[in-house]
Amino acid sequence: MFLKNTAYFFFILVTGMVLSACKKAPNYSKEPVISFTDLRAFKSYDENGDGDSVYVSIHFQDGDGDLGNEPAGADDYFATLQRKTNGVFTEVTVVPPATAPNYNAKLPLLSPYTLTGPIDGIITNNVFFPYFIPNAYGLDQYDTLRFEVHIKDRADNYSNTITTSEFVLWKDF
Numbered sequence: 274m275f276l277k278n279t280a281y282f283f284f285i286l287v288t289g290m291v292l293s294a295c296k297k298a299p300n301y302s303k304e305p306v307i308s309f310t311d312l313r314a315f316k317s318y319d320e321n322g323d324g325d326s327v328y329v330s331i332h333f334q335d336g337d338g339d340l341g342n343e344p345a346g347a348d349d350y351f352a353t354l355q356r357k358t359n360g361v362f363t364e365v366t367v368v369p370p371a372t373a374p375n376y377n378a379k380l381p382l383l384s385p386y387t388l389t390g391p392i393d394g395i396i397t398n399n400v401f402f403p404y405f406i407p408n409a410y411g412l413d414q415y416d417t418l419r420f421e422v423h424i425k426d427r428a429d430n431y432s433n434t435i436t437t438s439e440f441v442l443w444k445d446f
Contacts, residue, residue, distance in 0.1 A: 310395060329422060330398075355420065
């Protein structure tokens with residue numbers, strides 16, 4: 274009787290382990306989907322010893338895993354800076370546009386070209402704010418800012434656009 278009960282116990286235990294190990298792949302859209310995760314602003318230093326950084330983190334999901342390039346190609350992470358004026362956010366524009374800072378970036382290869390399938394994870398992008406920005410780009414010290422961000426996969430599918438939390442220029446650093 275003991276042997277029979279032990280055999281049943283191990284059969285149920287092994288069956289449970291096998292069934293729990295069988296996990297279906299998530300069913301994500303072929304277009305990337307992103308959500309805002311975190312924004313951190315802090316003092317950093319460039320080659321001249323001054324400046325500040327903002328790290329924007331987003332969570333991504335992509336059904337066919339075609340995010341990023343190796344070597345890095347054209348921009349596929351797009352960020353727009355916005356300033357709050359009288360309670361309304363508007364895009365920060367710089368005239369002439371050739372002098373405008375570029376907050377876009379290139380994603381690293383997040384999944385090999387030979388593999389397809391769902392991927393997800395966190396992307397963190399560093400945006401650098403040198404001290405001279407208020408004079409050069411029309412931003413004032415203590416302006417309230419935020420970013421709008423979206424990404425693009427290798428098939429030119431664009432994600433949704435997310436908005437980061439607000440931060441105050443140089444106060445939150």
